[in-house]
């Protein structure tokens with residue numbers, strides 16, 4: 001993701017910010033231009049942008065920003081929408097009668113906005129259910145209650161369901177440990193589930209299906225049986241020679257979704273490093289070098305991977321210096337890199353970049 005600045009004082013600000021930490025200006029994300037703007041209150045619920053490009057244009061806060069405080073999206077003042085574009089993708093929100101659910105909803109929307117940003121940056125087809133009732137993407141954030149049905153995080157024909165317990169750090173960490181996973185995050189869930197959505201849109205019934213099967217296996221294998229076997233018997237001991245994660249070995253669809261999610265991790269993280277101007281210039285020729293700062297969407301796959309390994313070395317080294325677990329707890333075998341290359345080709349061929 002690119003870097004953002006406060007229009008009033010030029011302080012660096014995050015994509016998630018609502019206020020500038022330095023000058024306290026109101027901030028908001030303008031999806032139409034993919035920029036964070038600073039605003040001054042113009043009264044009547046209107047906010048005047050201080051961004052030079054906006055030339056004093058007026059905006060309103062998304063309802064989920066002004067009233068619910070779970071969003072920082074802005075809407076042009078003359079637009080009839082009450083929700084920003086990102087919030088229009090959410091069909092069902094958690095029951096706010098339980099106070100902790102607002103925090104979980106905030107975390108879910110925050111991760112979802114990051115997901116949408118990267119999908120947009122890659123030029124992937126991205127439409128709401130209102131825009132395309134047949135193929136649009138939508139999300140529901142559901143809570144499992146004692147007497148209700150089990151809520152499974154998953155994807156079904158463009159509807160991504162998230163069990164909101166995943167937004168509870170203690171719950172998610174317990175699950176991560178019990179499943180022996182090195183990595184489990186909300187953003188990872190969103191990236192994984194949207195991978196199933198794009199399988200349906202970009203692979204199923206297309207020229208990509210045969211090359212997909214050669215790499216990932218035959219997705220016509222019984223899915224319910226495969227998952228039941230995975231949870232009963234675990235993964236094969238040598239899964240890491242062919243898969244990006246243990247779970248990816250459960251079924252070709254899961255292998256695809258895990259690999260797709262991993263590809264999004266790579267391109268977004270590299271994009272962030274590039275946007276921050278990060279370069280690694282080691283003193284010894286044996287140490288990893290990162291001088292290339294090509295924007296991610298123009299880089300070849302080999303270029304991406306050549307930049308990825310030195311960056312993850314630095315990322316993990318920094319985390320270790322802070323006493324934190326590795327930010328990137330993965331090692332990629334060459335068949336996995338080949339699968340990532342395939343995801344890259346599919347996205348490059350499908351992307352419409354403006």
Ligand SMILES: [Zn+2]
Pocket residue numbers: 006007008009010011020021022023024025
């Ligand atoms: Zn500021």
Ligand SMILES: [Zn+2]
Pocket residue numbers: 062063064065071072073083084085086087
């Ligand atoms: Zn919103």
Ligand SMILES: [Zn+2]
Pocket residue numbers: 192193196253254257
């Ligand atoms: Zn899945």
